[in-house]
Amino acid sequence: MRRLILLLLTFTSLAYAVANPSLLINNISNRTTISLDGSWQAIIDPYETGLNARFYLNAKVKDKHELLEYDFDKSDVLNVPGDWNLQKKELFFYEGPVWYKKSFSYRKREHTRVFIHFGAANYYTRVYLNGEALGEHEGGFTPFNFEVTDKIHEGDNFVVAEVNNARRRDAVPSVSTDWWNYGGLTRDVNLVEVPESFIQDYFVQLAKGSSNEISGWVQLGSAAAQQVTVEISEAAIRQTVTTDATGRAEFRFPAKLDLWSPDHPKLYDVVLSSGSDKIHETIGFRTIETRGTQILLNGKPVFLRGISLHEEAPLSGGRASTQKDAETLLGWAHELGCNFVRLTHYPHSENMTRLADRMGLMVWSEIPVYWDIDWENPATLQNADSQLHEMIARDHNRASVVFWSLSNETPVKSARLTFLHQLADRARQLDSTRLITSAMNHVDETGPDTRVLNDALGEYLDVLGLNEYLGWYRGLPEDADRMQWKFGWDKPVIVSEFGAGAPYGRHGASDERWTEECQANLYQHQIAMLKKIPALAGMSPWVLMDFHSPRRLLPGTQDYFNRKGLVSNHGEHKQAFYVLQKYYQEMDSTK
Numbered sequence: 185m186r187r188l189i190l191l192l193l194t195f196t197s198l199a200y201a202v203a204n205p206s207l208l209i210n211n212i213s214n215r216t217t218i219s220l221d222g223s224w225q226a227i228i229d230p231y232e233t234g235l236n237a238r239f240y241l242n243a244k245v246k247d248k249h250e251l252l253e254y255d256f257d258k259s260d261v262l263n264v265p266g267d268w269n270l271q272k273k274e275l276f277f278y279e280g281p282v283w284y285k286k287s288f289s290y291r292k293r294e295h296t297r298v299f300i301h302f303g304a305a306n307y308y309t310r311v312y313l314n315g316e317a318l319g320e321h322e323g324g325f326t327p328f329n330f331e332v333t334d335k336i337h338e339g340d341n342f343v344v345a346e347v348n349n350a351r352r353r354d355a356v357p358s359v360s361t362d363w364w365n366y367g368g369l370t371r372d373v374n375l376v377e378v379p380e381s382f383i384q385d386y387f388v389q390l391a392k393g394s395s396n397e398i399s400g401w402v403q404l405g406s407a408a409a410q411q412v413t414v415e416i417s418e419a420a421i422r423q424t425v426t427t428d429a430t431g432r433a434e435f436r437f438p439a440k441l442d443l444w445s446p447d448h449p450k451l452y453d454v455v456l457s458s459g460s461d462k463i464h465e466t467i468g469f470r471t472i473e474t475r476g477t478q479i480l481l482n483g484k485p486v487f488l489r490g491i492s493l494h495e496e497a498p499l500s501g502g503r504a505s506t507q508k509d510a511e512t513l514l515g516w517a518h519e520l521g522c523n524f525v526r527l528t529h530y531p532h533s534e535n536m537t538r539l540a541d542r543m544g545l546m547v548w549s550e551i552p553v554y555w556d557i558d559w560e561n562p563a564t565l566q567n568a569d570s571q572l573h574e575m576i577a578r579d580h581n582r583a584s585v586v587f588w589s590l591s592n593e594t595p596v597k598s599a600r601l602t603f604l605h606q607l608a609d610r611a612r613q614l615d616s617t618r619l620i621t622s623a624m625n626h627v628d629e630t631g632p633d634t635r636v637l638n639d640a641l642g643e644y645l646d647v648l649g650l651n652e653y654l655g656w657y658r659g660l661p662e663d664a665d666r667m668q669w670k671f672g673w674d675k676p677v678i679v680s681e682f683g684a685g686a687p688y689g690r691h692g693a694s695d696e697r698w699t700e701e702c703q704a705n706l707y708q709h710q711i712a713m714l715k716k717i718p719a720l721a722g723m724s725p726w727v728l729m730d731f732h733s734p735r736r737l738l739p740g741t742q743d744y745f746n747r748k749g750l751v752s753n754h755g756e757h758k759q760a761f762y763v764l765q766k767y768y769q770e771m772d773s774t775k
């Protein structure tokens with residue numbers, strides 16, 4: 185009997201558990217695509233009935249005897265891309281499975297492979313096409329795709345995606361975050377058509393430590409030895425390489441290039457072609473490295489005038505996904521006088537990083553290894569590793585992205601150190617040209633006015649991120665005036681978070697919590713304190729805009745919003761916005 189149950193379980197799990205996503209196709213926006221965005225039928229399935237009931241078959245009652253207890257076409261609709269929480273009042277707090285279905289018609293083309301690509305889906309997603317399982321993906325903020333060449337029909341098709349944002353202890357992030365757990369197909373869904381032999385991914389950047397040599401690789405979507413040409417006509421570059429039997433080729437060649445920087449965000453049209461495939465990519469070339477406590481951009485010391493932000497849609501709320509959202513958010517950062525943005529605590533949409541390329545904003549990109557997670561669980565490490573891999577694979581050609589961040593405010597313990605050490609090695613293996621960092625918040629108090637960041641994690645980082653909330657969670661804003669900061673390493677420091685909460689329009693004394701005056705006062709004292717830190721190479725105060733959080737419950741003040749924004753969720757600029765803007769403008773004018 186026991187063996188039978190085991191077998192059944194294995195069988196049923198086999199029926200559901202299928203392949204992982206295929207290798208990520210890079211640069212979807214410059215490929216032939218058919219958008220599946222728009223309204224999808226959706227079944228809210230709190231008890232996940234749909235798995236056993238096989239909702240993925242999208243069945244229809246055939247006769248009056250048949251029992252079927254779901255019908256997509258009679259179900260409600262949800263817009264894609266978008267979270268479900270802000271689309272339906274009754275789903276605001278909903279965490280669990282939702283089944284999405286989209287019917288579409290398709291015309292097959294000769295010598296063409298077809299993939300279905302998801303920009304992101306939070307959190308655990310199972311995808312089916314015409315009732316057949318394609319695969320599963322874990323992680324709410326990175327892209328994935330499945331090949332459907334042999335499964336897509338001429339004419340009518342339907343895709344079903346079960347998206348489940350239930351929080352789990354062993355997940356990444358784990359069960360507690362200070363941001364809203366927006367669920368759904370939160371970024372674009374596309375069919376992608378490519379030739380039988382196509383360019384799947386490529387890495388075209390300046391060689392580490394060089395400003396006049398390009399080094400990179402190209403990976404074909406099939407294991408074939410084939411010629412690939414890399415062309416940058418504006419720089420009179422045309423290089424041809426031949427892939428090996430696995431479809432991969434590496435290259436390195438001299439290049440005389442105009443370098444990308446915030447003051448001069450120069451981008452080149454890079455064309456990669458192979459066989460009948462040809463893809464345009466827009467790439468800036470710059471070097472980023474450290475020297476002692478300095479960060480060098482194109483060999484020159486640079487101070488990172490930054491701000492942290494969540495991927496929350498301005499004005500409407502919910503998960504930001506549109507170009508317009510990106511323009512509004514990065515527009516405010518630009519207005520602040522920033523040359524740097526910390527995109528927290530998960531990879532934001534490709535719209536953001538490509539816009540940052542064009543606007544000349546350096547980017548800190550982070551995976552959601554946030555607070556305490558299941559450090560000793562190999563599946564959790566595998567999950568974090570694959571999110572890291574997907575983050576790097578999507579944005580490794582973005583000049584704006586200068587930091588890969590492994591984590592935020594994680595507890596000091598040995599299992600965590602081992603976990604993050606492995607991720608640091610992995611990140612360097614995947615991309616040796618960018619700086620590895622993490623936001624840390626555990627400091628030693630070696631005196632009433634002395635704090636030392638000595639977290640062992642610092643050993644594995646190129647740049648130390650420090651989150652400190654002096655004057656908000658601890659002490660008074662004025663305490664900053666006496667505070668001395670010391671660091672366990674001779675490495676650049678970015679104060680990746682400090683801040684105070686204030687609903688827009690709440691006014692009063694500068695020592696009265698929750699007033700704009702208090703927030704502005706804290707910024708004054710923080711800026712004065714940070715100026716005295718010799719190793720300070722940048723900062724990204726917390727936070728650009730007020731954002732939804734399930735942990736912020738003070739009625740009339742928070743109302744499920746973290747109010748540490750310099751801009752309200754309605755776009756209103758608080759006093760502290762101008763305190764920081766003044767400091768950044770002064771800094772920019774004196775450099």
Ligand code: GCU
Nearest residue numbers: 362592593651681726746748
């Ligand atoms: C933390 C954390 C943020 C959080 C912020 C806050 O440091 O990194 O995610 O929102 O502090 O408390 O407001």
